[in-house]
Amino acid sequence: MSNKDKKAGKHESRPQRGAVWTTWLVLMMIHGVGAILLANATLHPQYANNRNLILTSLAIAAVLQIISVIGLWKWRLWGLYMFVAVVFIQMAAHMVLTASVYVGFYDAIPLMITGYLINYNQKIKHFS
Secondary structure (H helix, E strand, O other), X not given: OOHHHHHHOOOOXXXXXXXXXHXXXXXXHHHHHXXXXXXXXXXXXXXXXXXXXXXXXXXXXXXHHHHHHHHHHOOOHHHHHHHHHHHHHHHHHHHHHHOOHHHHHHHHHXXXXXXXXXXXXXXXXXXX
């Protein structure tokens, strides 16, 4: 926005999120907490010695996920990049904890839905 536009009182219009995108962002915040609960519920006995380290990494990933969702809420590109990184951290930790590839697919679902919602109606152009 140029100085002329600022003096004339013209404001940048903020992109509209819509009900689906807003709901999805709230669900992703809840998913961060659910990741820790899933790790506790499905701990594989073989990896019990690594439990504290992995649960700590999941707790950190959950906090980073909430921070990334705040970035997505504000249309920041770093929020998108952080969310992708957090999903991969959660996938790795859950697969180590449960020794199941299906849990990796479970963790990939939010990433796929987020990608679809961003691609739908070209929302990527709103990120800065």
